[in-house]
Amino acid sequence: MLASLFALLIFPAGLFVLVNGLAYHWIDRKLVARLQNRVGPRWFQPAADMVKLLANEEVLPTGVDARLFTALPVVALAGALAAMIYLPIAGLPPLYNFPGDLIVAVYLLSLLTLCTGLAGAISKDRFSIIGATRALTQLFSYEAPFLLALLGPAFAAGSWQINEIMAYTSSQWLILTQPVGFVVALIGLMGKLEMAPFDTPEAETEIVAGAMTEYSGRGLALFLLGREVELVGGLTLIAAFYLGGINNPFDYALKTLVLLLGVAGVQTLMTRLRIDQVVGLWWRYGALLALGQWLLLLGQRMGT
């Protein structure tokens, strides 16, 4: 009982994931800064931001439902954290599993975007409403291809259980046999996290902070923490499925950091896409490529 409580609260789920998320957030920012020839933040910057936000006053804007306004960031963070017990965080086997836990994990990881959209939609502020519309539209465009990209490994392993898929992918690197799925999954993760080329929902230069414009202090802190947790979870999931599984802490650090480097590279290279370009990109190429690879896999199965 005490041991499982420790596992849920401190390590590998819970506190460890939060700290890990802050660290990866810093690494991401630092990498992007160095690639853009800037100095970048110091190592404690994300943690300092969190402390500052938590110490700030939270303003409850007029005309919003106070309960929903307070509850949404809580749900967002809780959902993202809850997904962690099914993932091989820090290279340890997942804490719990049951057949079909991948579907639950993917659902819990998309809860954050839904909460962001709802948070923007209940605000009586036009920046928030535009941001919420864009966030949900972006969710609609990447979600189906992202699911199709995760379907590839699940199909190859014949299971929706994360540790069974990992047992399969540990023996062979799926990035070699399903390169399209890997790219779609990684770009889908960037869309999920609203990272650089897909940051239309919170484009600072146009709509302040998008759906989170009205949030200040702890509400904003919880949303940002949720996103950092999701960064860790998403990178772990993709590394476990496409980069030959995660079987020890060294594997975990190396593979997720390599993925983070790739993500930072894309962030630096691309400029922000317009929302119709995001939709077009996913529906035209993302979905078709994922479906095409799926058909190829099917043909391969039929051949053998």
Add this chain to the structure above:
Amino acid sequence: MALESFAPITALLVISFLVALLILFISRIFGPQRPSSRKAAPYESGMKPIGPAVRRLPVQFYLVAVLFILFDIEVIFFLPWAVIFRELAVYGLITMGIFTLILTVGLIYEWKSGALEWE
């Protein structure tokens, strides 16, 4: 599948909620609380907002949402099948191949009919 396999996730959900609520309460105790009506006004770069916040949105947003629902439900059908395709063998492969083909044709039709053009 037994219902108790959901027990850990329920426990963790409750714990995560408690942790997030704890963060809220700690900052409520230590953070400043000086509300004012100007501070609580909707953000408009310091100006007084003019007109309603909810305005008309381009219909394309609606179209994307509807297309997503259709496509996502179709993708859901893959999920159970990917687990039992070994039992279904060739029959399952052929039917699923036809299903995917129809899905792809639908997607191409959607593209060609201009549902993705925002002009």
